[in-house]
Amino acid sequence: MTARRNLADLVAGLETEDLQAQKRAGEMLLAAGVAAVPSLAQALRTGPPASRKAAAYLLGAFHSSDAVVAPLGRALAVDPEPKVRKNAAVALGKTGAVTAVPTLAAALAREGVSWVRPSLILALGAIADEAAAAALDQVQVTTDLEKEALRKALDRCSAQRRTRRVAWRVDGARQLRFLLTVPPGLERAALLEAAERGLGRCEQVEAGRLRCPPGTDPHQLIPGLRCITGLLIEAASGPPMDLANPTESAAALAALVTESVPLQHIRQWLAAEAGAVKYRLVVTPKGIRRETFRALLSAVRERCASFDLVDSPSGYDIQLVLRAEAGSSILFIRPSFVADTRFAYRHRDVGAAINPVVAACLVRLVRSPGSQMVFDPTCGSGTLLIERGFLDGQVQLGGLDVSRTAVGAARRNVHAAGLTSQIAINAGNAVDGDHWPRCDEVLANLPFGLRSRRRDRSLPQLYGAVIQNITRYLEPGGQALLYTANRKLLGQCLVQRRRQVAVKERLLVQSGGVNVGAWILTVAR
Ligand SMILES: C[S@@+](CC[C@H](N)C(=O)[O-])C[C@H]1O[C@@H](n2cnc3c(N)ncnc32)[C@H](O)[C@@H]1O
Numbered sequence: 001m002t003a004r005r006n007l008a009d010l011v012a013g014l015e016t017e018d019l020q021a022q023k024r025a026g027e028m029l030l031a032a033g034v035a036a037v038p039s040l041a042q043a044l045r046t047g048p049p050a051s052r053k054a055a056a057y058l059l060g061a062f063h064s065s066d067a068v069v070a071p072l073g074r075a076l077a078v079d080p081e082p083k084v085r086k087n088a089a090v091a092l093g094k095t096g097a098v099t100a101v102p103t104l105a106a107a108l109a110r111e112g113v114s115w116v117r118p119s120l121i122l123a124l125g126a127i128a129d130e131a132a133a134a135a136l137d138q139v140q141v142t143t144d145l146e147k148e149a150l151r152k153a154l155d156r157c158s159a160q161r162r163t164r165r166v167a168w169r170v171d172g173a174r175q176l177r178f179l180l181t182v183p184p185g186l187e188r189a190a191l192l193e194a195a196e197r198g199l200g201r202c203e204q205v206e207a208g209r210l211r212c213p214p215g216t217d218p219h220q221l222i223p224g225l226r227c228i229t230g231l232l233i234e235a236a237s238g239p240p241m242d243l244a245n246p247t248e249s250a251a252a253l254a255a256l257v258t259e260s261v262p263l264q265h266i267r268q269w270l271a272a273e274a275g276a277v278k279y280r281l282v283v284t285p286k287g288i289r290r291e292t293f294r295a296l297l298s299a300v301r302e303r304c305a306s307f308d309l310v311d312s313p314s315g316y317d318i319q320l321v322l323r324a325e326a327g328s329s330i331l332f333i334r335p336s337f338v339a340d341t342r343f344a345y346r347h348r349d350v351g352a353a354i355n356p357v358v359a360a361c362l363v364r365l366v367r368s369p370g371s372q373m374v375f376d377p378t379c380g381s382g383t384l385l386i387e388r389g390f391l392d393g394q395v396q397l398g399g400l401d402v403s404r405t406a407v408g409a410a411r412r413n414v415h416a417a418g419l420t421s422q423i424a425i426n427a428g429n430a431v432d433g434d435h436w437p438r439c440d441e442v443l444a445n446l447p448f449g450l451r452s453r454r455r456d457r458s459l460p461q462l463y464g465a466v467i468q469n470i471t472r473y474l475e476p477g478g479q480a481l482l483y484t485a486n487r488k489l490l491g492q493c494l495v496q497r498r499r500q501v502a503v504k505e506r507l508l509v510q511s512g513g514v515n516v517g518a519w520i521l522t523v524a525r
Pocket of ligand 1: 354355379381400406428445446462
């Protein structure tokens with residue numbers, strides 16, 4: 001409550017013509033981290049002009065979430081003050097959000113104030129994806145300032161193209177039906193996220209695979225979704241192949257490649273110079289004879305040359321994945337050229353760190369909208385806390401770990417994620433209830449005992465104490481997530497405490513080739 005009042009006071013401090021005082025208020029708001037975003041968004045929507053100008057400027061310092069991009073886009077479209085629109089454009093450019101490109105392009109088509117227009121152009125140049133480049137190609141410059149801005153923005157786009165070599169051509173890629181790969185067992189979380197992100201009706205096609213609706217913009221997928229491990233495109237499918245027979249299987253694969261509509265149209269959905277798209281052939285199941293692989297590769301090479309695709313197993317932009325199964329054979333295209341910076345906050349790791357995509361999924365399944373305090377008693381490098389922090393700028397989070405190395409790693413990662421004002425990490429033993437705050441959610445990826453005998457011996461005590469502390473410190477209505485590969489031990493501990501804790505949901509998650517258990521618990525009162 002006090003923190004919220006302080007933020008409101010700081011936002012009120014933006015409403016001044018005293019630039020030094022405004023700067024101080026702004027710096028304090030930035031120091032508050034993402035917790036300040038809702039207050040700044042509110043000031044941008046309803047504040048007086050001085051506050052709106054400052055709020056637009058300050059929002060540009062945050063991570064490109066919807067909570068930041070949407071209010072800036074709105075200001076760009078409707079704010080009557082040119083200086084606010086200009087600051088909103090600069091801020092959108094700083095976020096680098098590809099989702100802001102249509103808003104910036106529309107604003108540019110409308111904007112009549114000559115000193116706002118260069119900022120819109122430069123913002124598109126700062127984003128510099130294919131859609132931004134396409135919007136810039138349409139710009140008719142009217143002043144020297146605009147001309148200079150357009151030159152810089154186009155330079156930036158072509159520099160990006162040079163480093164990327166291959167990029168989506170969004171108009172063409174919208175024809176594709178993308179498949180999303182997700183950790184098996186966590187499809188529901190990925191479907192929830194896709195729906196929240198406005199992806200329309202995704203559907204589960206099998207364990208670990210979702211299909212996107214037609215017309216999906218690939219930029220919405222990576223970096224837009226945190227609950228997916230990757231993308232696939234169905235290239236073609238046919239009857240089963242006899243991989244024991246090199247000649248027959250090569251002919252069957254050649255037929256799949258030839259009839260593949262996505263491969264025939266690859267130049268319409270990928271932007272790249274001639275000869276620049278490189279591929280690698282992958283065959284599953286693994287372990288086929290070398291002779292068969294050679295025959296398959298030779299068939300693919302011959303056909304793919306006509307699609308302007310170059311075989312390059314050591315450096316490639318797409319993978320052609322042949323899945324040969326008993327009932328059918330399917331050829332997928334797996335894009336590998338997309339830079340994935342979603343988890344770039346992971347500067348340091350601990351042994352047994354959770355896969356960040358799994359963490360992103362799990363936190364969605366336990367969060368509840370009114371939560372104020374989330375606690376991870378065995379936080380390791382902080383992945384669960386960071387992913388939970390990204391979901392909600394209002395919540396406070398605490399992490400505990402007995403290992404100093406883990407505490408250092410978690411603090412480093414929290415800093416890199418820009419969440420220091422939300423997440424506090426401390427050293428301590430989770431067995432000891434004195435380290436536990438009262439909390440609305442518990443997220444715990446428990447150690448599972450493969451590292452040392454000493455730790456193995458103390459695991460039953462730790463598991464029991466964690467459950468006991470959950471019953472003491474979890475607020476009524478709160479939920480706890482326990483995630484561990486030692487399913488047997490946790491199952492036994494939960495049976496012993498079945499009068500105190502209720503299992504709301506139990507999931508089996510496949511991660512890194514291991515079946516890991518996830519329990520969502522509530523406390524029986
Ligand atoms: C599976 S790892 C957690 C990994 C974490 N989710 C991540 O992504 O980095 C379990 C962690 O529990 C910590 N741990 C083990 N015993 C503990 C105890 N008694 N109290 C607190 N932490 C403990 C270990 O140091 C380790 O960092």
